[in-house]
Amino acid sequence: MSNKEIRIPKQARSIEKKKQLKQAALILFSEKGFHNTSSNEIAKKAGLSIGTFYSYFTDKTALYEELVKDLYQDALAQIPDIGLENEDDMIPDPAELIRSYIQTIMQIHTYMPAFQKEITSLSQQYEEFRVLEEKYRSYAAEKVLRLLQGYRKLLRITDFTTAGMIIQNSLEAVVHEVQFYHTSYDKDKVVDELTDMLCRYVIKAEYLK
Amino acid sequence: MSNKEIRIPKQARSIEKKKQLKQAALILFSEKGFHNTSSNEIAKKAGLSIGTFYSYFTDKTALYEELVKDLYQDALAQIPDIGLENEDDMIPDPAELIRSYIQTIMQIHTYMPAFQKEITSLSQQYEEFRVLEEKYRSYAAEKVLRLLQGYRKLLRITDFTTAGMIIQNSLEAVVHEVQFYHTSYDKDKVVDELTDMLCRYVIKAEYLK
Amino acid sequence: MSNKEIRIPKQARSIEKKKQLKQAALILFSEKGFHNTSSNEIAKKAGLSIGTFYSYFTDKTALYEELVKDLYQDALAQIPDIGLENEDDMIPDPAELIRSYIQTIMQIHTYMPAFQKEITSLSQQYEEFRVLEEKYRSYAAEKVLRLLQGYRKLLRITDFTTAGMIIQNSLEAVVHEVQFYHTSYDKDKVVDELTDMLCRYVIKAEYLK
Amino acid sequence: MSNKEIRIPKQARSIEKKKQLKQAALILFSEKGFHNTSSNEIAKKAGLSIGTFYSYFTDKTALYEELVKDLYQDALAQIPDIGLENEDDMIPDPAELIRSYIQTIMQIHTYMPAFQKEITSLSQQYEEFRVLEEKYRSYAAEKVLRLLQGYRKLLRITDFTTAGMIIQNSLEAVVHEVQFYHTSYDKDKVVDELTDMLCRYVIKAEYLK
DNA sequence: AATGAATGAGCCTTCATTCAT
DNA sequence: TATGAATGAAGGCTCATTCAT
Numbered sequence: 001m002s003n004k005e006i007r008i009p010k011q012a013r014s015i016e017k018k019k020q021l022k023q024a025a026l027i028l029f030s031e032k033g034f035h036n037t038s039s040n041e042i043a044k045k046a047g048l049s050i051g052t053f054y055s056y057f058t059d060k061t062a063l064y065e066e067l068v069k070d071l072y073q074d075a076l077a078q079i080p081d082i083g084l085e086n087e088d089d090m091i092p093d094p095a096e097l098i099r100s101y102i103q104t105i106m107q108i109h110t111y112m113p114a115f116q117k118e119i120t121s122l123s124q125q126y127e128e129f130r131v132l133e134e135k136y137r138s139y140a141a142e143k144v145l146r147l148l149q150g151y152r153k154l155l156r157i158t159d160f161t162t163a164g165m166i167i168q169n170s171l172e173a174v175v176h177e178v179q180f181y182h183t184s185y186d187k188d189k190v191v192d193e194l195t196d197m198l199c200r201y202v203i204k205a206e207y208l209k
Numbered sequence: 210m211s212n213k214e215i216r217i218p219k220q221a222r223s224i225e226k227k228k229q230l231k232q233a234a235l236i237l238f239s240e241k242g243f244h245n246t247s248s249n250e251i252a253k254k255a256g257l258s259i260g261t262f263y264s265y266f267t268d269k270t271a272l273y274e275e276l277v278k279d280l281y282q283d284a285l286a287q288i289p290d291i292g293l294e295n296e297d298d299m300i301p302d303p304a305e306l307i308r309s310y311i312q313t314i315m316q317i318h319t320y321m322p323a324f325q326k327e328i329t330s331l332s333q334q335y336e337e338f339r340v341l342e343e344k345y346r347s348y349a350a351e352k353v354l355r356l357l358q359g360y361r362k363l364l365r366i367t368d369f370t371t372a373g374m375i376i377q378n379s380l381e382a383v384v385h386e387v388q389f390y391h392t393s394y395d396k397d398k399v400v401d402e403l404t405d406m407l408c409r410y411v412i413k414a415e416y417l418k
Numbered sequence: 419m420s421n422k423e424i425r426i427p428k429q430a431r432s433i434e435k436k437k438q439l440k441q442a443a444l445i446l447f448s449e450k451g452f453h454n455t456s457s458n459e460i461a462k463k464a465g466l467s468i469g470t471f472y473s474y475f476t477d478k479t480a481l482y483e484e485l486v487k488d489l490y491q492d493a494l495a496q497i498p499d500i501g502l503e504n505e506d507d508m509i510p511d512p513a514e515l516i517r518s519y520i521q522t523i524m525q526i527h528t529y530m531p532a533f534q535k536e537i538t539s540l541s542q543q544y545e546e547f548r549v550l551e552e553k554y555r556s557y558a559a560e561k562v563l564r565l566l567q568g569y570r571k572l573l574r575i576t577d578f579t580t581a582g583m584i585i586q587n588s589l590e591a592v593v594h595e596v597q598f599y600h601t602s603y604d605k606d607k608v609v610d611e612l613t614d615m616l617c618r619y620v621i622k623a624e625y626l627k
Numbered sequence: 628m629s630n631k632e633i634r635i636p637k638q639a640r641s642i643e644k645k646k647q648l649k650q651a652a653l654i655l656f657s658e659k660g661f662h663n664t665s666s667n668e669i670a671k672k673a674g675l676s677i678g679t680f681y682s683y684f685t686d687k688t689a690l691y692e693e694l695v696k697d698l699y700q701d702a703l704a705q706i707p708d709i710g711l712e713n714e715d716d717m718i719p720d721p722a723e724l725i726r727s728y729i730q731t732i733m734q735i736h737t738y739m740p741a742f743q744k745e746i747t748s749l750s751q752q753y754e755e756f757r758v759l760e761e762k763y764r765s766y767a768a769e770k771v772l773r774l775l776q777g778y779r780k781l782l783r784i785t786d787f788t789t790a791g792m793i794i795q796n797s798l799e800a801v802v803h804e805v806q807f808y809h810t811s812y813d814k815d816k817v818v819d820e821l822t823d824m825l826c827r828y829v830i831k832a833e834y835l836k
Numbered sequence: 837a838a839t840g841a842a843t844g845a846g847c848c849t850t851c852a853t854t855c856a857t
Numbered sequence: 858t859a860t861g862a863a864t865g866a867a868g869g870c871t872c873a874t875t876c877a878t
Binding site for chain 1: 372
């Protein structure tokens with residue numbers, strides 16, 4: 001029924017315009033939140049007309065989705081695919097792997113913190129937005145799980161699903177707190193403690209140094 | 210500019226009306242979120258007129274603020290004060306204390322879960338709510354801290370501030386996830402695992418049964 | 419899902435407002451057509467706000483529907499229920515009945531001609547509008563049919579459905595032409611001729627005077 | 628004010644493009660109506676750019692006008708010129724002439740039926756189209772008139788002008804109804820009945836077989 | 837001549853808020 | 858005090874039309 005045709009920018013200038021809109025939206029969403037930002041406002045901030053806005057995005061939500069997608073794609077790319085290949089031979093220190101994972105998550109959260117907060121906010125509030133984020137979150141959770149399973153022999157935990165969920169959520173929450181709210185904490189210290197907590201939970205005592 | 214007078218209800222009947230409005234709002238915000246609930250709707254659900262609504266609250270946000278304040282007050286009051294008095298004499302099993310603490314937090318999150326979700330989310334947008342949330346968080350963290358300090362001798366952790374923050378956030382996040390989103394998890398299992406994780410992190414090995 | 423509540427006016431002042439809106443719409447639809455009239459325009463012409471418009475009507479189409487309904491209800495009320503009771507005894511001159519029916523139709527078409535034209539226009543163009551009109555048209559057609567059947571014995575036609583359709587459409591078209599476009603025709607003459615045509619078609623020769 | 632130059636296509640290629648646009652518009656207007664068809668859509672369906680569209684037509688309405696003009700021209704050309712030459716000598720069965728005329732009108736209405744519907748409707752809104760429709764109507768009526776006059780001796784009617792108008796309108800309306808809306812009617816049956824009605828109205832009893 | 841990206845007026849609709857009763 | 862009809866700013870979105878290339 002719908003006739004709308006969304007322009008897929010091919011040329012430099014078009015790509016630029018789309019970027020402008022996304023950039024403007026990113027700033028506004030971060031500052032005032034998704035619901036308090038109008039599409040007209042985004043277009044204006046991008047220096048483009050509302051018509052142009054709607055020729056690149058079906059609606060405001062579509063823009064938001066792209067923004068989330070971009071963010072998570074960048075973020076996910078940073079999570080290393082560690083611990084999969086070297087099962088038996090030279091096992092790296094598992095504690096170091098965990099620390100490195102924690103640091104990556106910490107790193108990710110320094111990027112567009114305000115927008116990430118807004119994502120969290122919307123995801124918690126509206127099912128439709130949650131579904132969107134869940135896709136990426138579950139991808140991240142899977143990475144944790146795979147990381148764990150790669151070290152099966154060294155681990156004391158047995159229910160990987162529950163443990164994975166606990167680790168994932170604990171990690172995110174602490175990092176969230178430190179990166180988004182309390183910059184007063186000593187981040188290295190936090191990483192140390194988190195590493196300590198997770199190692200003791202996950203790794204058999206005999207493999208802890 | 211505004212010379213509107215907001216009624217501070219003194220009489221039973223007035224207090225009752227305000228309560229009705231808040232109760233109605235609580236339900237609607239929980240079900241459909243702040244942005245999808247109109248003030249007219251709230252008044253109607255409360256069985257009162259929109260005019261009455263505006264004689265008790267300056268605007269929709271004011272109602273919301275009160276609701277959030279109430280909720281945090283309640284939540285704060287519920288944070289358990291366990292394990293403080295019996296320092297030296299008859300020491301209860303610390304693991305049991307931790308488990309009991311976890312269960313209490315779980316309990317708190319069962320209470321008004323939907324609106325808690327809504328709050329967590331909106332808190333990020335309005336400074337006013339952030340302050341409230343902060344207060345709750347720091348109060349909760351302090352309680353954890355005091356709990357920990359009460360058992361100083363049995364503990365392996367030394368930096369109570371950082372540890373307290375980590376425990377509090379991990380706990381809340383996992384419980385939030387389990388109570389608000391994934392009913393698929395076995396809650397007892399989750400409590401067991403969380404207890405396990407926190408005990409190993411916090412308590413000296415020799416005091417673990 | 420929808421929350422909208424359409425006000426059903428009970429008090430004089432409310433009824434008046436709704437009437438104002440309908441009156442304004444009637445004029446505008448007649449002058450410029452449905453599609454070239456905006457809801458804001460209607461409200462403004464009625465001296466009311468757009469908000470008021472939407473508290474009385476779900477949308478522009480709903481207003482239109484009411485207008486059509488009103489028109490047809492008035493119109494249908496004018497079509498007499500003749501020829502049903504007196505089958506055998508004193509048969510009135512059938513030609514006179516037909517003439518009277520034609521005159522009624524003619525009469526109806528003098529009322530709000532411009533709006534009737536717009537109705538015809540929209541009905542011919544959009545299925546949804548046609549359905550609306552069809553309801554009333556079929557009611558009118560039924561009257562013709564009943565009129566005919568009441569005089570079964572005097573009639574030469576046998577296929578009442580086809581004949582009814584032909585009569586109904588011919589009648590309307592001619593009346594339309596005369597009332598809406600060519601005021602130059604002598605209306606009495608037209609009624610005479612139509613009566614003549616229909617009588618000769620419908621009534622057995624021996625019953626024609 | 629406008630200094631836009633509308634191209635009057637001289638060269639084959641230009642004429643072709645204009646035709647393409649009109650053809651595309653014809654289909655779209657027929658399918659979805661004038662108001663629900665956008666100029667961009669027309670250009671696209673024609674395989675041309677919107678810019679090209681606007682170099683051939685000042686606006687959407689201009690295209691529409693041309694289409695209507697064309698249609699009426701075609702329709703006009705198709706109105707049969709039968710029965711004019713053979714006045715006295717070998718008189719064909721007048722009933723057959725009438726039947727043949729009805730069939731031709733039926734034929735015309737099969738041709739582009741959807742767009743005819745659209746036109747009939749929009750004609751009422753824009754003066755410009757009304758004039759065109761008028762021209763068609765009066766031309767058609769005149770033809771009927773001349774047809775009738777050619778058979779003066781066989782006819783019982785005397786006021787040819789009124790009769791002509793009645794015949795023309797009845798015919799068009801019934802055919803319109805049958806061809807555009809109710810496929811449920813048996814078209815042959817309808818032609819028979821129409822022929823019957825018109826013959827009895829027009830032809831002296833002694834000349835009816 | 838042709839293109840199609842860009843424009844922005846304008847439509848429909850919602851809803852927080854006011855104010856006459 | 859309470860009411861709820863009325864308001865109108867503002868948001869989402871479409872589409873006829875322009876104009877730089």
